[in-house]
Amino acid sequence: MSITAIKQAPLREHTRILGVGAYRPEVIVTNEDVCQWIDSSDEWIRQRTGIVTRHRAPRDVSVIDMAEAASREALEAAGIDASQLGAVLVSTVTHPYATPSAAAQLTDRLGATPAPAFDISAACAGYCYGIAQGDALVHAGTAEYVLVVGVEKLSDFIDNADRTISFLLGDGAGAVVIGPGDTAGIGPSVWGSDGSKHEAIRMNRSLIDVRDYAIGAVATDAEREADADRQSLWPTMVQDGPTVFRWAVWEMAKVAQRALDAAGVTADDLAVFLPHQANIRIIDEMVKQLKLPEHVYVARDIVDAGNTSAASIPLAMHRTLKEQPTLSGKLALQIGFGAGLVFGAQVVVLP
Numbered sequence: 001m002s003i004t005a006i007k008q009a010p011l012r013e014h015t016r017i018l019g020v021g022a023y024r025p026e027v028i029v030t031n032e033d034v035c036q037w038i039d040s041s042d043e044w045i046r047q048r049t050g051i052v053t054r055h056r057a058p059r060d061v062s063v064i065d066m067a068e069a070a071s072r073e074a075l076e077a078a079g080i081d082a083s084q085l086g087a088v089l090v091s092t093v094t095h096p097y098a099t100p101s102a103a104a105q106l107t108d109r110l111g112a113t114p115a116p117a118f119d120i121s122a123a124c125a126g127y128c129y130g131i132a133q134g135d136a137l138v139h140a141g142t143a144e145y146v147l148v149v150g151v152e153k154l155s156d157f158i159d160n161a162d163r164t165i166s167f168l169l170g171d172g173a174g175a176v177v178i179g180p181g182d183t184a185g186i187g188p189s190v191w192g193s194d195g196s197k198h199e200a201i202r203m204n205r206s207l208i209d210v211r212d213y214a215i216g217a218v219a220t221d222a223e224r225e226a227d228a229d230r231q232s233l234w235p236t237m238v239q240d241g242p243t244v245f246r247w248a249v250w251e252m253a254k255v256a257q258r259a260l261d262a263a264g265v266t267a268d269d270l271a272v273f274l275p276h277q278a279n280i281r282i283i284d285e286m287v288k289q290l291k292l293p294e295h296v297y298v299a300r301d302i303v304d305a306g307n308t309s310a311a312s313i314p315l316a317m318h319r320t321l322k323e324q325p326t327l328s329g330k331l332a333l334q335i336g337f338g339a340g341l342v343f344g345a346q347v348v349v350l351p
Contacts, residue, residue: 009141012138012180015186016180016181016349017131017348018145018351019075019079020176020321021077021174021175022173022174023069023172024315027055027056027057031045040163050279051302053303054171057155063096063152064105066153066172067090068106068109068110070149070151071106074147074177078145078351082147085146086115086144087115087117087143088146090119090151091121091127092151094154094157095119104118112147122338123340124336124339125310127174127310127311128191128334128343128346129342132344134178138180144179146179148314149173149174150174150311150312152171152308155169155171158236162237162238165201165237165241169237169307170306172308174315186348189345192343193340193342197247197341200240200243200339201237201338201340202339203235204238244341245282249286252282252335255335256275257290259345265331267293271295271330272296272327273299273333274333275334277299277308277316278312297327301315328350329350334347334348
């Protein structure tokens with residue numbers, strides 16, 4: 001008995017990033033502001049992280065609002081209408097609903113219905129994960145254009161008094177449109193994870209813990225009394241800073257080099273380095289380990305924006321092209337890494 005052959009979507013040889021957009025909240029939090037909540041100083045924060053300010057979204061500005069603003073700019077820059085999108089991918093760990101997805105709501109807001117839409121939970125590597133998937137969708141002929149968004153409202157998930165991570169974090173959104181290209185514009189993705197280090201960056205409690213505490217299923221009277229003066233039992237982020245720093249410094253430069261090798265280029269071929277904006281010392285150390293030439297522009301958006309997790313790389317790309325427009329069309333190495341622990345990297349042609 002013969003089997004009838006089925007049709008497959010026609011493959012596309014080349015893909016590229018066609019446009020980028022960004023949204024930065026208007027509220028700016030300085031190091032002096034942060035030092036009202038933690039025992040620190042502007043000098044210490046600058047020396048240890050490179051951060052001077054970070055953006056925070058007002059209470060009435062949501063993850064969807066920020067994603068929409070960045071997406072509309074990216075679509076305009078790419079010269080396409082939302083109705084042409086074949087998929088919408090949103091990388092975020094701060095959408096406050098397990099369901100429905102932020103991507104589905106964003107698709108409706110943009111007028112991209114009925115494009116398939118889904119969220120990606122890969123923390124600071126989420127944008128690079130989105131690029132990997134968007135690139136594959138366009139290559140496979142499943143979609144002609146894909147919107148990839150990195151967006152975080154980290155201020156909803158921090159305890160301002162926590163010294164491990166709260167002073168690092170900011171809010172914002174970045175978005176790109178991926179589509180067909182005449183030449184290769186997105187190199188092979190080098191991505192992965194190491195779940196054995198999952199506790200290095202984590203939430204201090206789960207929503208189930210909060211539920212059980214609230215109904216008295218777990219908490220003792222003494223525990224309830226001890227927490228009586230706390231404003232909320234809402235889960236917030238904490239990290240083991242030394243563990244994360246060592247992992248990022250010693251392992252991520254290797255991942256970045258693998259991305260260069262996979263794309264068939266060297267550090268000398270690069271025009272731009274777009275690392276996740278985690279810590280200025282991590283960025284500077286990666287530059288040294290990769291032996292990047294002086295002509296390579298290194299994005300240091302963290303100084304003014306802080307660590308915006310999944311949004312940090314597209315925000316840095318947007319700022320780079322705004323301040324250095326002659327870099328459009330040049331090669332950039334991008335790498336994201338964070339909670340999970342997860343990582344992802346690609347060499348791309350800047351839009």
